[in-house]
Structures are given as C-alpha cells and as structure tokens.
Amino acid sequence: MNLESPKISVDKSPEDVFNFLADIKNFESLMPENISKFEVISEDKFLFALKGMPEIILKKKEVIPPNKIVLGAAGGKIDFSLIANITEVNSDSSEVKLDFTGDFNPMMAMMIKSPISKFIETLASSIPKAI
Template identity: 65%
Template structure:
C-alpha cells in the first residue's frame, strides 16, 4: 500500500527542513492533536494516538538535504514513511511524505483512511513549523 501526502511548498531552505525532520524529537511537534504518547530516543521515537496501539519508528535511511526514511521497528507491520525534500529556490522547498506498507488486503482497507489523514496532518504541521 502506497499513500502520498500533498506536496507542499515551505518558505525554508531544504537544509532547514532536512535538519528539522532528521531530529526525531521534532516529530513530537508535528503529531496530530489526539496524540496520547510520544517518546524520542537517539534515532527513533514511539508514539500512540488515542485509542490506537503504540508505533515505533526508527531512522532507516538519510540522504543529506533530500530524503529521510523512517521505518517500522516491528517486523509484524513492515512499513516506511519517507520525507522527500526538493529545493525550489534558495529559501523555498517542496516537501512530500510517502507511506509505503506491506499489509494484507483486509488490513490495508481498514488503515488506509486513518493513515492518509495522519500523513496529511503531519505535512500540514510541518508547514506550520
């Protein structure tokens, strides 16, 4: 299952955006309002939304200034969340989040809408940072 956020333009350099997103603690600042738990470690964080199980994401791949890939720390639910950053001008960059998960069809049907809402909220909150 592949889900994409809208591509947004942020009036910051790609390095500023990359620096913000590569610090896992900053994900606590862009989480939805219904966050129930957020704990950051060196290269990972655990979060839970109200009524949902805890999810642990870990930095899996970093391409300086361009891309940050967070992956599930659980083998049971393999997925990744990628932030793609493209510089438009010196102080303007496009950012898009891409979710890629390997779920069975029933699970995919159940989580598609909440996941799309979640990544849309994240991208919207990045714009406000």
C-alpha cells in the same frame, strides 16, 4: 499499499527542512491533536500512539541530505516506511511530500488506509508551522 501526502510548500531551504526532520524529537510538534503518547527512545528512534491505536515505534532507516529521510517500523508485526522527500524550489523555499509504503493484507489495508492518509497529511501540513 502506497499513500502520498500532498506536496507542502515551506519557506525554508531544503537543508533547514532536512535538519528539522532529521531530529526525531521534532516529530512531536507535527503530530495530530489526538496523540496520546510521544517518547524519544534514542537519537534515531521514537514511539508514539494516537488515541484508540496501538503504539508505533519509528526508526530512522536512511538519510540522504538534504533531500530524503526514511523512517521505518522498528519491531512489531507490520513492516512499513514513512519517507520524507524534500525538493528545492529555490534557495529559500522547498516542497515536502511524505510517502507511506507498507505491505498489508487487503483487509488490513482497507481498515488503515483512511486513518494513515489523514495522519501523513497532518504531519506534512504541520511542517511549515513547526519549523
């Protein structure tokens, strides 16, 4: 399953956006209002839970400054990635698009497609306000 957020314009350089997203504690400020738990486990790993959903641990898997950060599931039964793609518009602005990829059975994919789509859209749209 592959899902994409809309491209979000940010009035910051790609380096500024990258540095913000590379610091995982900043993800707390991007989370939706229905977050019930957020905890930084280490400098490259955090745990979060949304109301009515199981806890999810994300770990920084790949970092390509200043254009890409890949967060992946750390443990658990489900393997997925959340990829932040940062594109330079000019020296003072950039665009960010979040991609979610995961290998799910059809039943699971049908159940989680809508909540995951809303989740990555919320994360992406929160970036300009949070930086």
